[in-house]
Amino acid sequence: MIKTNLLFLAFCLVNLSSYSQEDTVSNETKPEWKPSYKIEANFEANFGSTDLNNEFINVLLFGGQITPELKDKVLNRTNKRNRFGVELNYGARFTELTDTLFPKFPEYKYYIGFGSFTNLSSSYTKDLYELVFYGNKRFENETARLGKSNFTSYRFEKITFGLTKSDESRSLGVSLIIGDQFSGFDFNQADLFTHIDGTHLTIDYDGKIRLSDAQRRGFMAFSGAGIGFDFETLFYKKMFRAKITNLGVAFWKRNATYSNSNDQIVFEGVEINNVFSTSEEEFLNNAEELLPEMKDRGFATLLPTIVEIDRTMNPDLKTQPIYGFRYKFFSNYLPQFYGGIQHQISDNFLVRSDLTWGGYSGLRLGIGAYYQANNIRAGVQATNFSGMFFNNGNGNGVSAFGAFLF
Amino acid sequence: MMKKALFIFVVLSILFSCKRDEDTRWDVEILSPVVKTRLTIDDLVGDSILSVNADNSITLDYTFGLSPIDEDFFFEVPDTALKLDYGFPFLSPVSLAPGFQFISDPAENEFNLNDAKIEYMEIESGKIEYKITSEIPEKTFYTYTIFKTNDRSGNVFRKTISVPAGTRTNPSITVGSFNLNGVSFDLTGSTGTKFNTFESEVLVNVDPAGNSVTVSNLDSVFIENKLIGIKPKYARGYLGQSSFSEGPTNNKFTVFDQIKGGIIDIDSLEIFTEVKNYVGAEAQLKLNQLISVNSQTGNSVALSHTSIGNWINLNRGTDVGTSIFPGKTRVDYTTQNSNIDLVIENLSDEMVTQVETRLNPLGNISSGNDFLYFDQVVEADFHIKLPLRLVANNLKFQQKIDLGIQEETNPVYDALISIYAENGFPFDAEVQLFLLDEWGGFYDSLVVTGLINSANTDALNKVTTPVNSVVKIAVPENKMNFLNTKNSEVMLQIVFNTNSLPHTTIYRDYYLDLKLVTDMNAEIKYR
Numbered sequence: 001m002i003k004t005n006l007l008f009l010a011f012c013l014v015n016l017s018s019y020s021q022e023d024t025v026s027n028e029t030k031p032e033w034k035p036s037y038k039i040e041a042n043f044e045a046n047f048g049s050t051d052l053n054n055e056f057i058n059v060l061l062f063g064g065q066i067t068p069e070l071k072d073k074v075l076n077r078t079n080k081r082n083r084f085g086v087e088l089n090y091g092a093r094f095t096e097l098t099d100t101l102f103p104k105f106p107e108y109k110y111y112i113g114f115g116s117f118t119n120l121s122s123s124y125t126k127d128l129y130e131l132v133f134y135g136n137k138r139f140e141n142e143t144a145r146l147g148k149s150n151f152t153s154y155r156f157e158k159i160t161f162g163l164t165k166s167d168e169s170r171s172l173g174v175s176l177i178i179g180d181q182f183s184g185f186d187f188n189q190a191d192l193f194t195h196i197d198g199t200h201l202t203i204d205y206d207g208k209i210r211l212s213d214a215q216r217r218g219f220m221a222f223s224g225a226g227i228g229f230d231f232e233t234l235f236y237k238k239m240f241r242a243k244i245t246n247l248g249v250a251f252w253k254r255n256a257t258y259s260n261s262n263d264q265i266v267f268e269g270v271e272i273n274n275v276f277s278t279s280e281e282e283f284l285n286n287a288e289e290l291l292p293e294m295k296d297r298g299f300a301t302l303l304p305t306i307v308e309i310d311r312t313m314n315p316d317l318k319t320q321p322i323y324g325f326r327y328k329f330f331s332n333y334l335p336q337f338y339g340g341i342q343h344q345i346s347d348n349f350l351v352r353s354d355l356t357w358g359g360y361s362g363l364r365l366g367i368g369a370y371y372q373a374n375n376i377r378a379g380v381q382a383t384n385f386s387g388m389f390f391n392n393g394n395g396n397g398v399s400a401f402g403a404f405l406f
Numbered sequence: 407m408m409k410k411a412l413f414i415f416v417v418l419s420i421l422f423s424c425k426r427d428e429d430t431r432w433d434v435e436i437l438s439p440v441v442k443t444r445l446t447i448d449d450l451v452g453d454s455i456l457s458v459n460a461d462n463s464i465t466l467d468y469t470f471g472l473s474p475i476d477e478d479f480f481f482e483v484p485d486t487a488l489k490l491d492y493g494f495p496f497l498s499p500v501s502l503a504p505g506f507q508f509i510s511d512p513a514e515n516e517f518n519l520n521d522a523k524i525e526y527m528e529i530e531s532g533k534i535e536y537k538i539t540s541e542i543p544e545k546t547f548y549t550y551t552i553f554k555t556n557d558r559s560g561n562v563f564r565k566t567i568s569v570p571a572g573t574r575t576n577p578s579i580t581v582g583s584f585n586l587n588g589v590s591f592d593l594t595g596s597t598g599t600k601f602n603t604f605e606s607e608v609l610v611n612v613d614p615a616g617n618s619v620t621v622s623n624l625d626s627v628f629i630e631n632k633l634i635g636i637k638p639k640y641a642r643g644y645l646g647q648s649s650f651s652e653g654p655t656n657n658k659f660t661v662f663d664q665i666k667g668g669i670i671d672i673d674s675l676e677i678f679t680e681v682k683n684y685v686g687a688e689a690q691l692k693l694n695q696l697i698s699v700n701s702q703t704g705n706s707v708a709l710s711h712t713s714i715g716n717w718i719n720l721n722r723g724t725d726v727g728t729s730i731f732p733g734k735t736r737v738d739y740t741t742q743n744s745n746i747d748l749v750i751e752n753l754s755d756e757m758v759t760q761v762e763t764r765l766n767p768l769g770n771i772s773s774g775n776d777f778l779y780f781d782q783v784v785e786a787d788f789h790i791k792l793p794l795r796l797v798a799n800n801l802k803f804q805q806k807i808d809l810g811i812q813e814e815t816n817p818v819y820d821a822l823i824s825i826y827a828e829n830g831f832p833f834d835a836e837v838q839l840f841l842l843d844e845w846g847g848f849y850d851s852l853v854v855t856g857l858i859n860s861a862n863t864d865a866l867n868k869v870t871t872p873v874n875s876v877v878k879i880a881v882p883e884n885k886m887n888f889l890n891t892k893n894s895e896v897m898l899q900i901v902f903n904t905n906s907l908p909h910t911t912i913y914r915d916y917y918l919d920l921k922l923v924t925d926m927n928a929e930i931k932y933r
Binding site: 135 | 427428429430431432433434435436437438439440441442443445449450664803804805807808810824826898920921922923924925928930933
């Protein structure tokens with residue numbers, strides 16, 4: 001397994017997306033050699049939370065006991081509104097560097113790309129955290145305010161055709177979106193009142209549930225389909241780079257279910273007709289009827305569009321500041337800001353370090369190292385380096401990219 | 407540095423890509439209602455018809471059939487084979503022209519119906535099977551007619567089939583059958599004075615479109631007819647004498663299905679056997695035994711009544727053309743003339759019966775005017791009309807409940823179950839909960855505190871207001887562990903006792919609301 005991962009690492013190298021060094025590297029390409037093609041690959045994985053610490057997240061994601069002490073520790077960090085998210089994205093791109101499909105625009109070259117995007121995210125109240133991890137008994141004769149909360153799980157692939165300017169100052173791509181799975185639980189209001197002695201539960205609920213085909217969730221499942229656009233440009237004297245990824249929409253029609261309801265439910269137990277002639281089946285059927293009614297109905301979702309703005313690198317400076325911004329729509333994402341410093345160690349090596357706040361985590365330290373040669377560029381970055389070593393950290397993240405020119 | 411980053415990346419990649427080998431789990435305290443139900447008198451009495459009286463009290467009306475008779479009781483039409491062998495009485499060869507009829511053979515056939523003398527019969531189903539062996543060297547036509555019959559279209563039953571040419575050394579053989587479904591027979595024969603007799607005719611012709619054919623006394627036609635599986639639908643005439651004995655038969659008695667123990671004392675009841683004779687002939691019925699069996703307690707109580715072991719005469723039914731009016735006979739059982747109250751109070755789940763029936767015990771006293779519709783003969787039903795006015799003493803109702811705990815179910819460590827009851831019955835109710843072993847037997851009981859108290863009643867013992875009670879059942883860790891690991895089935899038992907006044911009347915609007923609330927420590931887990 002480790003061997004496989006190493007091989008994978010050798011192939012897929014970091015696209016540091018928001019921290020990418022592509023401008024710097026491209027300016028340093030030796031002028032006497034002009035490659036014809038470029039193959040790029042990228043990988044990005046991270047998870048984080050504004051309140052859950054790494055010890056908690058690790059158990060949540062990878063198994064183990066969430067002890068009362070651990071729950072209490074997290075509860076102390078929990079605010080009125082909290083976030084948790086996991087991202088796993090990877091992709092590859094082939095660019096024709098010499099030819100163009102559009103003679104009228106000879107400076108634009110075409111590229112073909114593939115990408116896969118997985119995003120599990122949530123935003124939730126403190127009461128919801130307590131309800132889930134402690135139970136409702138502590139809310140006896142009290143109302144647990146579970147809204148506004150959101151849980152979204154989104155996975156799709158895309159196949160992209162695009163044009164990129166020879167100097168990489170601008171590119172535009174259009175993608176076919178292949179939806180694998182979407183689950184969206186959006187609780188605008190969910191107040192749960194546990195009556196004394198638990199004789200009743202009263203739920204004031206206003207929420208929306210959207211689920212794609214439960215039987216079709218695998219890779220390239222085509223549970224949904226859509227269109228997306230990618231756009232990237234340099235601006236303000238080429239000092240900044242703006243990038244928009246996955247601006248578009250997906251339509252989930254195949255066996256999709258939908259619920260949008262606003263109701264007050266007084267739960268006094270699952271009703272059974274006759275206790276002396278009942279069955280487990282009757283109980284389960286009647287229990288199911290208490291849940292919001294799911295209608296067989298398709299729905300459309302906007303893609304989790306990523307917007308990034310970064311300062312570009314000055315190739316003449318060995319040491320220089322780096323800073324930028326990233327936001328991901330419809331993903332319970334906090335606006336993310338980073339700032340740091342970059343240093344060119346030699347012609348081939350460069351390192352950087354930054355402090356980041358936002359996304360799914362609080363303040364964290366990131367470090368990265370990059371290599372470039374005639375026809376190879378590669379880099380790897382720990383985007384939450386501090387989180388890797390501290391149980392009290394609030395996430396983890398790595399990203400890697402690589403490019404091969406020939 | 408690069409090496410470390412690589413290491414971290416690899417570790418994370420493994421974490422993301424590897425299957426989890428351990429559940430994520432944590433403990434929670436849950437306080438929630440689980441189940442609610444309303445018990446009414448309908449839920450406590452099984453498969454009965456409850457009728458509401460003018461004062462809103464309830465009478466239980468239950469009937470079960472004694473099945474005193476089946477179709478074998480009456481005459482059967484046996485399969486009847488008719489074989490014909492036609493030779494030709496010519497000394498020298500003779501030429502038969504096309505269309506020439508060389509066999510014309512009317513015959514009277516008689517059903518063997520023992521002592522029954524049937525004049526008219528309609529067939530529900532049955533057939534004539536035939537086999538024709540021909541040595542005639544030309545195609546022939548075989549026509550079979552049964553006179554004084556009507557098929558469904560009102561025509562005489564007549565069928566013609568084509569028989570291919572044959573030779574002495576290689577005769578042609580034709581087999582087949584004619585369907586007799588729906589055909590009616592006048593069984594008085596050609597003279598109109600006989601019984602069980604029908605007239606038929608076989609005609610055989612040379613093919614009119616064929617050639618002349620030469621036959622001699624050495625040539626033959628063999629015709630075999632067989633009446634198969636004749637099942638009558640209706641018969642008229644004298645049905646004959648017959649007898650039938652049924653049982654002992656275990657009849658499921660579901661009135662008290664839900665009751666698993668205790669004593670019930672009934673104030674009054676109306677119980678009778680009603681026999682309806684749809685047959686147009688006199689009959690007799692004898693109930694040799696009726697035993698109430700409670701398989702839970704093993705107690706049996708035999709009905710003691712003057713009718714037991716004695717013949718009851720059943721008057722003949724009357725056919726008015728569009729419907730039949732049965733001859734009705736009713737035998738009443740009261741507490742004065744029988745021990746029927748003990749039979750009922752035994753809370754049986756089975757009634758064992760043994761019945762005998764006789765048809766035409768006095769012979770042909772109707773001068774051959776009996777009739778019988780085979781789908782409607784003699785019905786004997788045991789009726790119970792029981793006003794629900796009773797005394798209940800430790801009346802036990804049970805239900806096995808599977809909590810559905812499986813390996814993947816989130817385990818519960820311990821629980822306190824509270825049953826909130828609103829009782830509108832004039833009964834006290836005691837709740838008990840038992841753990842069952844892997845084989846369904848009693849293993850242990852759970853400690854229950856509290857009683858579901860009787861509703862408040864007036865001087866006539868009629869409920870005025872329901873009463874609320876709470877019953878607590880503690881399920882400690884060791885017993886919950888048994889449920890989690892051994893058998894998750896429990897036996898719920900509710901024991902009812904009427905309050906001190908005798909013979910409590912049950913009214914339609916009585917109810918018992920139960921709500922089960924759990925306060926439990928449980929583990930949530932997922933993989």
